[in-house]
Amino acid sequence: MKGYLKLEDGSVFEGNIISKNFQGFGEVVFNTGMTGYQEIITDPSYAGQIVVMTYPLIGNYGINKYDFQSEKPHIRGYVVREYCDIPSNFLSDSSLLDYLDSNEIPVLAGVDTRELTKKLRSNGTMRGIITDDANATVPDIKVDLLKEVSTKKTYHIQGEGPKLAFIDLGTKKNILNMLKNVGFDIYVFPYDVCVEDVMSIEPEAIFFSNGPGDPKDAINAIKLAKFFIGKIPVLGICLGHQIIALAMGCNTIKMKFGHRGSNQPVKDLMIGKSFVTSQNHGYAVEESSVNRNEIIVTHINLNDNTIEGIRHKYLPVFSVQYHPEACPGPHDSMYIFDKFMDITCVYRRRSYLAEI
Numbered sequence: 588m589k590g591y592l593k594l595e596d597g598s599v600f601e602g603n604i605i606s607k608n609f610q611g612f613g614e615v616v617f618n619t620g621m622t623g624y625q626e627i628i629t630d631p632s633y634a635g636q637i638v639v640m641t642y643p644l645i646g647n648y649g650i651n652k653y654d655f656q657s658e659k660p661h662i663r664g665y666v667v668r669e670y671c672d673i674p675s676n677f678l679s680d681s682s683l684l685d686y687l688d689s690n691e692i693p694v695l696a697g698v699d700t701r702e703l704t705k706k707l708r709s710n711g712t713m714r715g716i717i718t719d720d721a722n723a724t725v726p727d728i729k730v731d732l733l734k735e736v737s738t739k740k741t742y743h744i745q746g747e748g749p750k751l752a753f754i755d756l757g758t759k760k761n762i763l764n765m766l767k768n769v770g771f772d773i774y775v776f777p778y779d780v781c782v783e784d785v786m787s788i789e790p791e792a793i794f795f796s797n798g799p800g801d802p803k804d805a806i807n808a809i810k811l812a813k814f815f816i817g818k819i820p821v822l823g824i825c826l827g828h829q830i831i832a833l834a835m836g837c838n839t840i841k842m843k844f845g846h847r848g849s850n851q852p853v854k855d856l857m858i859g860k861s862f863v864t865s866q867n868h869g870y871a872v873e874e875s876s877v878n879r880n881e882i883i884v885t886h887i888n889l890n891d892n893t894i895e896g897i898r899h900k901y902l903p904v905f906s907v908q909y910h911p912e913a914c915p916g917p918h919d920s921m922y923i924f925d926k927f928m929d930i931t932c933v934y935r936r937r938s939y940l941a942e943i
């Protein structure tokens with residue numbers, strides 16, 4: 588069926604609606620990854636967004652049971668140049684379209700995604716609607732994204748190491764896997780958990796996850812970060828990084844079109860090495876808001892010099908804007924998780940020594 592992607596500036600991109608559902612609206616963003624569509628569509632940070640893939644052929648390796656980053660897709664719509672409906676991969680259990688159809692996600696194929704991406708790059712991210720109705724207008728509806736993607740109940744992932752309070756703002760599964768692999772004993776809390784409930788497990792470290800939306804909307808998480816900074820080691824990834832920055836007095840700003848893909852170059856200024864990283868963010872820490880007497884910028888993006896990581900000068904707090912857990916993307920910066928465990932162990936030994 589003929590369909591359209593209509594943008595808030597009035598522009599219209601034509602294509603074919605190949606899904607069962609033919610209506611969806613959200614913020615239209617583009618991702619430059621050549622592979623990794625299964626991880627992207629199930630990354631809860633994309634909640635509220637229509638994702639445009641710049642790679643021209645999507646669907647060719649199907650969907651498998653290993654690469655999900657959450658229980659279901661969180662995107663509001665999917666836009667591709669060419670959809671491949673004959674997946675070829677020994678791990679594939681279903682086609683991408685069957686999976687998206689079973690979750691009622693609208694898919695618009697046959698779109699000039701190069702032109703669309705150029706538009707989003709020059710005008711900035713815009714709201715849009717996928718529709719079969721040439722007269723449809725682009726709605727502007729705000730929903731509580733954190734409530735939608737965070738865990739409803741606290742749960743425990745047993746480990747032998749230090750106790751970690753994990754604030755789930757819509758986490759990707761591989762972040763939990765990585766923290767489990769380095770040995771943390773993890774308690775996963777909902778986004779609106781109170782300080783007292785987190786304290787009840789006597790955490791030795793706290794983690795703030797990735798997640799959707801504007802970091803300034805994560806009011807409870809910012810409050811938690813303010814409380815725990817300086818008390819126990821703190822790590823944040825992506826939304827978690829932005830929350831930690833806000834808690835330490837920095838500001839965050841909306842970027843023109845963000846960074847989304849598996850090929851973003853980042854320099855670790857502390858060790859002088861550059862890495863290719865996986866990213867998915869539309870907000871960033873504002874450089875001029877960083878109080879350099881207290882905070883060190885540890886990582887920058889080599890495409891546009893924006894901040895990709897910070898740490899406190901004296902306190903055990905650090906965070907990265909990119910995704911060291913990959914999924915999809917390169918595994919080059921997974922050392923971040925070992926570093927977090929090392930710092931937590933140093934603090935554990937210190938408090939042990941202080942007691943004897």
Ligand SMILES: NC(=O)CC[C@H](N)C(=O)O
Nearest residue numbers: 797798800825826869870
């Ligand atoms: N992946 C994330 O955590 C994204 C963080 C935030 N929602 C942003 O777009 O910048």
